[in-house]
Amino acid sequence: MMIALLTLTLFITAFPYTASSQAKEAELPFNDIEKHWAKDSILQAYEKGLVDGFPDGTFRPNDIVKADQFIVMMLRAFSENVDGVTIFDQEWYEFLSTHQPGFLSEIRAAVRKNQFDFQMAKTGYWAKPYIDMLYEMPYLLEFDSVFPKDYKRFEKQIKREEAGYLLAEWFHHFEGSFDSNYTEFVRNNSGLKDFNNFTDKVGAYRASLLISGLMNGYPDGYFYPHRYVTRAEALTMVLRLRDPSLRTPYEPDLKGQYYTEVNGYITLFSDKFKYDTYNSLVKLGRKHVTTGFLKINDIGTMMVFKNNDDAESYDYYTRTGQFPLRPHVEMVTGVSGGSSQIVFVLYPKSKEMPNSKAYFDSVLELFAGNDKGAELKKIMQTYEKNLSKQMYFTFNMKDFSMYNSGSDIVLEMYY
Template sequence: MKHWKRGLCGLLATALMVPVGLAAPVNGEKGLSDLEGHWAQKEVEAAVASGWVDGYPDGSFKPEKSITRAEFTKMLLDAIHLTPDSETVAWMKVHAKMEDIWGNPTEYTPKLYDMSGHWLTSQGWLDAALYSGMVVPDDYNGKNFRPEKAIARYEIALMTDRALGLVYPASQPVEGELPFTDKEEILDWMKGYVNESVKAGVLKGYPDGSFQPNKTSTRAEAVVMIQRMLEEMEEGLNPDITVVAQYRKITDDSDKIVSTKTTDQVKLQVVNDVIYASLNDLYQVERDMMQESNDPDVNSFGGNWWPIKQQLDVGVDGGNFPIEYHYQMGNTEYSWFNFYNQFYVPVRSLYGELMVPICDLSHPNSEPQKEGWQSGWDAETNTITIPIVFRKPFFNVS
């Protein structure tokens, strides 16, 4: 999701002004005046300290005040670093795709009809929401977002699932019945999203066994749900692991390791004994190593981002049969050329980046493999060797 030039690594928090009454910074070190003893005090104070939500000018937080769709959208995007000035969002806007009426890729042109002049639009948050896929116009009647409407719990399930890269599993049929007494109130197309959000621990049912999908949320509830989402997203981030990149080039008449180097450019996380790596960082390292070896194919990469299905396609030009790799958040299947393969666990999402599984620590490879980013693991030195494989398109006909 970057132009392979440090795109997704530059996730910087924005300092944009927000509308009066939404979230003006509290001056000084004094605590928020209306949080003492509140059930969400710890979560709210942690969120304020992290910078993605603030109190009001009078020193209050108003935890029981309802939160609107616009306010929640801004809060969520800020929490996951998809801010209007981030390079991630800029790349997404340029490379976003959708299918035309014939099923062919075309430029993604999302449109909501009631957002002209709204602060979410003028400050750039709407574009960030649309091109990242956090907001999809077809989800709203007549493509009217109604930004000042109080957000409902089912909408929070939908948006936090998208932030976690769970669109693919949420769109699959739910096995069995949802365990809520009011499950009939949940629209059929939303049941998968509610199910995934509950499995991820972001939303929970009530003591009476209900889910209350249409119940609106308060500012405090919204903060707590986003904090839970972040805990799930950021699990095992930045482990103490040394990364060695091994650049291998495969053509129709050769297969050789061109170079090997230690790098700190690849973001890692470890979840349930699986090591994940940022796909964007892997491709950037590949470009760097190709440049260092004066490889003439260094400029052959191109990429497309599909916001609605949360998919990244990476094309390798050359020959009459170019190769295109397809990776989708939440999916174990990936493909290149006309071959379909499986990761052992689904691709994760981290701040809008795809995190691909590169090593199963319960069954590690001692040496890196040629396909699927399957890396070599050395437990004694805590070192992972990642295969950075460039496959030259075959069947090149002049």
């Protein structure tokens, strides 16, 4: 009898539920959400089939959720029903095929291996199929520092910092990441009074939660990382994870900071020299790359390709780890990330730069200063003849180094 009652409780707390006739007769599907702050999110989740209500017609938005219930919500947010069968959303699959194709093949293999169909286990622990899928995707590692593969770990109530960890792990796996200088700035300037109160192993991603808009602070200026997550809050979080249009990204005051924004991605530079040099490199590239294609990246670098198709293919093969298939890149120039004080240019040993020769020469002029680009180039040509190891030299009171990088050569200038 005890086992039967426990099974019934798990079923009622998980998915799916059927609202009572009392709730169905009402204007809303549940009789306890009319004045709740998350009413719209609850209705949206209900319409998508993410959750339903309890037999008494309630939704109980303020009930605390457990980690297993949270991850079921997450996975179901990326599902759809096709001919009565629940599968991963094909729209999401298409997104992965473009942005993270390596993960797409692994997820499909995991679905086949586990015969995963978004259903609860018929015997034993009800959430086991969902949890097993997390580690097969692989979204989490079995020895994860926060959520190792321990079923009892998922039976515990989940705190906001733990939910944030799961959300950010998913975001970083399948969507992307942010500039390290920018995330550090947000951590230190969030305006939230308890933003440093995260548990160490959980808090690494806390700035990403704000920047992405997956989670926000409260109006009273606190984040409350150790507060437990309610059903309403959990739904709001997973809906944001699935639909970026529902997010409200945090936008810090960057007045007085050195930064650029490329395709919505903010790069924060550690000093004025790096910022000025980056802008000069962009300006020179736009001036001198009159044929071919100049790709301005969101990490402080520029690349020159034969055409836009080559640039897109390069990105694709890089994401999929098929490096030998990447098309030729004529040159790369930019500034280092983090706090290191380096600007650089990478160019082919073959000197095949039909679309970027003028750009290359202008970059050397910029690095050398005082119209001494041609002199710097001659010195470089001397070192190129016997570049068996990294060479260091000083020119025009500036420090440089040169070294081989596969079929290319890298010139770095230290400032």
